[in-house]
Amino acid sequence: MIRRVLAQPTGRLAVGMLSVIALLAIFGSVLAPCSPLTNSAHQLAPISASHWLGTDYLGRDTLSRLLAGSRASIVGAVEVGIIALFVGAIPGAASVYLGRVFEWVTLRLVDTLISLPFLLVAVAVTALLGNGITQALLVVGVLLAPSFYRVSRAAALSVARSQYVEAAEISGASEAWIVRRHVWSKILPPISVSLAQTIGAGFVVVSSLSFLGIGVQPPAPTWGGMLSSDLSYLSYQPWAPVAPAVLIIATVWACNLLADSIRDVSGEAGRAFASARPKRRRQLARPEVGA
């Protein structure tokens, strides 16, 4: 599947952008020319040879802060995606097998999670639970879990009812073999589409939280937090928000592009999974949180 994604131009573009961003996240703090936390006398300095992107209101080098902040911003988004995957996908698949009570309860929980005003809840709950990065990631991960619940439930339903699984069982295949051979290949494409989208969405939410000073507190550099401090000095440095904003938009865009490209190459699987919805249930909403 990875090879087929890379065969597409959009897939190559998305993977390329994401690898650059990942490199930034890994080596960012090493590459940074100055310390991201050292104040200097050159406050709000323009672009120059010593400060490639200028300095902020405390004289801290903008480029260094961008590089150093990349890790908190991106690792957070990936962790959110993984938390959401575990919180959502396991109950989603289990809801098909564990009986009607479990199914009803989890469906109501998912309905509730989807109809919550997302950012408001994320801000309020994170701040109440102690305003740390761990709390923030857990809260956002749980709030984003419904999309995985839906996807894995739909995939599990379609697999559980399929004749080829039945045929494999009859011909004596072991449970593990069936899961590896049939279930896995069925679940993987929609899950990876969802994962790419959720990481993009999680990135937006984590940036929004750090913009508000929730989760990661100010002196530590984050892209969202930098935008928030740039906002107060717009009349002095109108171009300051450009760099963090471009980085944020590029990251989200690359995630969405990757999701689209996975969906394209696994077109068959994606369509089969969509048409295998059990019954037309009027749901509260479909989670397209990337929007």
Next chain:
Amino acid sequence: MAVSSAVHPIAVEDGHGVTAARARHAVRGLLTNFGRTIAIFVPVFFVATFATFLLRALSGLNPARIQLGQNATPLEINRLEASYGLDRGFFAQYGSWLAGVLHGNLGRSWSNGYPVAVLIRDGLTISLTVATLALVLGVGFGLALGALAAVRRATWIDRGITSLLSIVSTVPAFVIGIVLVEVVAVELKLLPSAGFVPFSQGFWPWLSHVLLPALALSFGCMSSVARQLRAGLIGAYRENYVIGATVRGLSRRRIFFRHVLKNGIGPAVAVLGLEFPALIGGSVIVESIFALAGFGQFAATSAQMGDVPSVQGVLVVSIVLVVTFNLIVNLLLGRISPASQRGV
């Protein structure tokens, strides 16, 4: 049955038995739709409020820490907790809290003892003004762009609108907000960048202060509505009845409004049920950028202080708003596309 007996005599007088049957059918459809919608949202309301109530236990906060500080004696702490009813059992507290919520009593703030309902009221006006205006802008522009793209499908207009929407949908609301402040307020000096003026001080001062925040908030809604409408309309254009209508020589306008729009608008309405929570939730960001004292800001500051009842109050109010709005959307959807009624 009361309905049928009320409608019937008139219908018989007119000699139109069909009208009565239709009216009865419509009323029955409305009632079943309403019943089904309630069946979905009552559990949502209770689960969400219960989760909200759990926040206090999860956070482990108490009013003594805010009001009495570090040097409080255990006796003082106990007395204060008792005055907020925190010395009782978990379910006793939940019972009285839920009863209060159902009566519109959201408890007292831990930081100053005022009723939370009173503290929220002013902020709620601001937030609802901005959210409503954002909804109007988002739906208006969304429908216009989506319809335009669908009517001119596979032309450069369609491609332009589609790519614009895909860009807009990736840009987070706070980035849009900053760009608007930068361009419209700081550079062009067209509109104020912060604050709120009540409607009583004149229409333009009021509008000029809420326009930018509403615009920043509306982009997500706009792109969702436009994309769903475009997809829905293009799907409807492919149907055989459109070919049939064209063959019968109906005008393009008539085909669009009578056949295509009626059948293709469903997803765009349905997505509003999704976008409204995002509008309410996004208020917390937009209010921070444009320095509005709305209930999102109130929730954020209260949460950072550890004032649990105030946060719970805001969450309960926002849940009620979302549930009410979804009820309306579902009723609307039932009228527009009866097919969505099949099976809940």
